[in-house]
Amino acid sequence: MREHDKIRELLALAAASALEENEQAMVERHIGECGECARELAAWNAMAGGLRRLPTPRPRAEVVERTRALMVRQLAAEAERRWDLSLLVFAVLFAWTLTLAGWPIARLLSSGAAAWLDVSFRQAWLGYAAYTAFGWVTAGVAAAILGVRHRAVRRMA
Amino acid sequence: MAWEVPVRLESEAARLRRGDPAAFEALLERYQNRLYRYLLRMVREPATAEDIFQQTWLRVAEKIRSYNPQRSFEAWLFSVTRNLAIDHLRRYKPESLDEPTATGETRLEQLPGQGPTALEGVIVRERSSRMAEALGELPVIYREVLSLRFEDEMKLEEIAEVLGTPLSTVKTRLRRGLEQMRVRLETRGAASDWKV
Numbered sequence: 001m002r003e004h005d006k007i008r009e010l011l012a013l014a015a016a017s018a019l020e021e022n023e024q025a026m027v028e029r030h031i032g033e034c035g036e037c038a039r040e041l042a043a044w045n046a047m048a049g050g051l052r053r054l055p056t057p058r059p060r061a062e063v064v065e066r067t068r069a070l071m072v073r074q075l076a077a078e079a080e081r082r083w084d085l086s087l088l089v090f091a092v093l094f095a096w097t098l099t100l101a102g103w104p105i106a107r108l109l110s111s112g113a114a115a116w117l118d119v120s121f122r123q124a125w126l127g128y129a130a131y132t133a134f135g136w137v138t139a140g141v142a143a144a145i146l147g148v149r150h151r152a153v154r155r156m157a
Numbered sequence: 158m159a160w161e162v163p164v165r166l167e168s169e170a171a172r173l174r175r176g177d178p179a180a181f182e183a184l185l186e187r188y189q190n191r192l193y194r195y196l197l198r199m200v201r202e203p204a205t206a207e208d209i210f211q212q213t214w215l216r217v218a219e220k221i222r223s224y225n226p227q228r229s230f231e232a233w234l235f236s237v238t239r240n241l242a243i244d245h246l247r248r249y250k251p252e253s254l255d256e257p258t259a260t261g262e263t264r265l266e267q268l269p270g271q272g273p274t275a276l277e278g279v280i281v282r283e284r285s286s287r288m289a290e291a292l293g294e295l296p297v298i299y300r301e302v303l304s305l306r307f308e309d310e311m312k313l314e315e316i317a318e319v320l321g322t323p324l325s326t327v328k329t330r331l332r333r334g335l336e337q338m339r340v341r342l343e344t345r346g347a348a349s350d351w352k353v
Binding site for chain 1: 176178181182185189190191193194197203210214215217218219288289303306307308310313331332335338339342
């Protein structure tokens with residue numbers, strides 16, 4: 001390909017300031033010698049200038065206001081969701097702490113009564129663990145169902 | 158103008174990530190015209206552009222915590238906007254817009270403008286210019302690149318980030334877009350509108 005043809009292919013991008021440095025230098029050198037390419041580049045530059053000068057359409061004021069109000073509401077909802085999540089994490093950690101600490105504390109506080117009732121440590125602990133696990137599994141299933149319903153409601157909104 | 162100042166300050170990004178309503182309102186004020194213009198260039202219908210404009214800001218409020226302050230905020234904002242606009246165009250044209258057709262181009266590349274719409278009408282009336290009309294007739298991938306480059310004056314690297322494409326693709330679309338636009342203007346005999 002002749003240099004002239006190669007340069008012509010670069011002229012549109014030159015008008016968009018999208019050439020590499022070496023390509024830009026080639027173009028500048030060539031148009032200094034070639035009137036045809038110089039005119040062509042001027043035409044591309046004029047078109048690029050026309051694009052830059054197109055008027056900027058603006059959104060209607062009521063649309064912007066409505067968007068602003070919805071956005072503030074959305075931010076509040078997001079903040080509430082984050083707060084709920086933090087609260088949930090805290091509640092879960094707190095509940096597990098109570099669960100794990102509950103038995104030793106109960107033993108500590110009622111060692112005499114437990115002996116009087118003749119409660120075997122092993123049996124009582126297993127029963128306690130099974131009861132707790134059942135409670136947590138039930139709560140987990142309920143949370144999953146609620147989560148799925150909540151997501152469906154958000155999708156429909 | 159104030160709305161053209163990009164988000165650069167780290168503290169501003171941090172305020173946005175914290176969900177500070179005042180920071181969001183300032184952001185809306187700053188970018189409303191540019192985003193709306195970009196959406197109009199993409200979807201060409203003012204009513205649709207307004208809907209997506211609203212959705213965009215709600216999505217920004219929802220997803221701001223996923224924004225990485227190391228990246229360009231503008232590129233992130235425009236890519237959120239673009240994704241919503243593309244989703245709309247896909248619904249409008251349910252065939253896959255990304256699968257290559259017999260010509261080797263994707264449907265998205267071929268999606269044409271459909272003659273003057275309300276947008277072009279307004280611009281043409283206001284400016285008595287055929288340029289906006291010709292821009293509106295280009296396939297969407299060329300319209301958006303030309304708009305981002307010439308109207309928003311984005312760097313090529315930022316455009317590549319918004320589009321999620323390599324820099325070479327951006328340059329190719331830019332060149333083809335300009336060439337197609339020139340052909341359209343010359344066909345209309347509108348050369349005197351833009352030639353020196």
